[in-house]
Amino acid sequence: MYIGIRHFREFYAKVPKAGGGSTRLISASAAAMLFLRRQLLPLLRAASTLPSPIYHRAFLLSTSTSTSASAAPFSLEDYLIAACGLAPAQARKTAQKAFDEASKDNKKAFEELHNSRLNSASNPDAVLELLSGVGLSRADIAAVVAADPLLLRSSSKNIGPRLLSLRDRLGLSTHQIARLLLVGSRSVRSCDVVPRVEFFISFFGSFEQLLVIMKNNNRIVTYDLERVVKPNIALLRQCGVSIRQIAQLNSWLLGFSPEHLKELVLRAEELGVPRGSRMFWQAVMVVARNTNEKVAARLEFLKSTLGCHESEVSTAVSRMPSILGISKECLHRKIQFLIKEVGLEPQYIVQRPSLFAYSLEKRLVPRHCVMKVLLAKGLLDSNMSFYSLVTIGGERFKLRYIDKNKDSVPGLADAYATACGGAVPSAV
Secondary structure: OOOOHHHHHHHHHOOOOOOOOOOOOOOHHHHHHHHHHHHHHHHHHHHOOOOOOOOOOHHHOOOOOOOOOOOOOOOHHHHHHHOOOOOHHHHHHHHHHHHHHHHHHOHHHHHHHOOOOOOOOHHHHHHHHHHHHOOOOHHHHHHHHHHOHHHHHOOHHHHHHHHHHHHHOOOOOHHHHHHHHHHHHHHHHHOOOHHHHHHHHHHHOOHHHHHHHHHHOHHHHHOOHHHHHHHHHHHHHHOOOOHHHHHHOOHHHHHOOHHHHHHHHHHHHHOOOOOOOOOHHHHHHHHHHOOHHHHHHHHHHHHHHHOOOHHHHHHHHHHOHHHHHOOHHHHHHHHHHHHHHOOOOHHHHHOOHHHHHOOHHHHHHHHHHHHHHHHHOOOOOOOOOHHHHHHOOHHHHHHHHHHHHOOOOOOHHHHHHHHHOOOOOOOO
């Protein structure tokens, strides 16, 4: 197929030449690539003999409402393939994702534009130019667009300065910008995240740590720093919560209103966990996730199931507040196993609440199986407690009790692996 060189020259003549400003204008090769994309898209659509089952319209991308009666309708799938480098199956899935998210984000606008057929690729082209301009490769761009296709309809006037600031103000590498966009592009297109990213990198100590937190909550870089985040951090630090513990907290806690967080701190203290305790951050998490009624019901359940006094349960909670976040069903199964199978006394259990932190299927049951075998073979001190066996780290347990006895007890390793997989091992 022939594309006139005169048209390319006319197009290239309109492209601004790179200068000494703060923004990096596209190069000649980038201009050529953009020209080819615009020329090939209509050809790609015309050559398609099988129409896509999801024919996504341009309102998902373009900010313009003008249309030409003679122009072919814009196909998001075709654009994702030709301009963004997505495979056809991935393009179809991504287009459907854009369609679903657009209707969810703004239902009224979606309904108003549902029947329109916009044909402009100017806005998504501009977004791709910006992504390429900060150094993202074609593969990076494909991954980012697949993760958040609605990025293509963002205002280039808004996201352009933000992308440049990530590179020029924060000094993020191309690879770091790409990784940030993979988890936080929605935030980048909704507000200026740069000051927040800068603050959290400094607070948590590294870009990598912020990225870990953003994977669980990408909205953290949209929270109001001065009115919300900084006052909440100050309150938690006054309560003895370390920076490392704040990082371990569900980060959405930092987005609560300071008044609400103060209420949670008071509720945590009412559980008998004093400020300054190394477990205080867990107490805050428990009351943040559970209502007063749920917490009271869980305390009553522990007291009645274990047959212990309220003071004993309160002591257990002060040592390990997170047990109040475990479901009643899970607590009941663990208590029944520890009492009926292991033979522990309720008071012994309540004095060691960390037993509830371990998985029944992957920790408690497998190690009890090993304990029974070794005791029966006379290979384990009869005074060894089940609690001691449970709390030993995985590698150390394997070396000391599995590998050490592999010759004396053939099949022990296989039985242990079977038990850890959730199945009942055969007799060893």
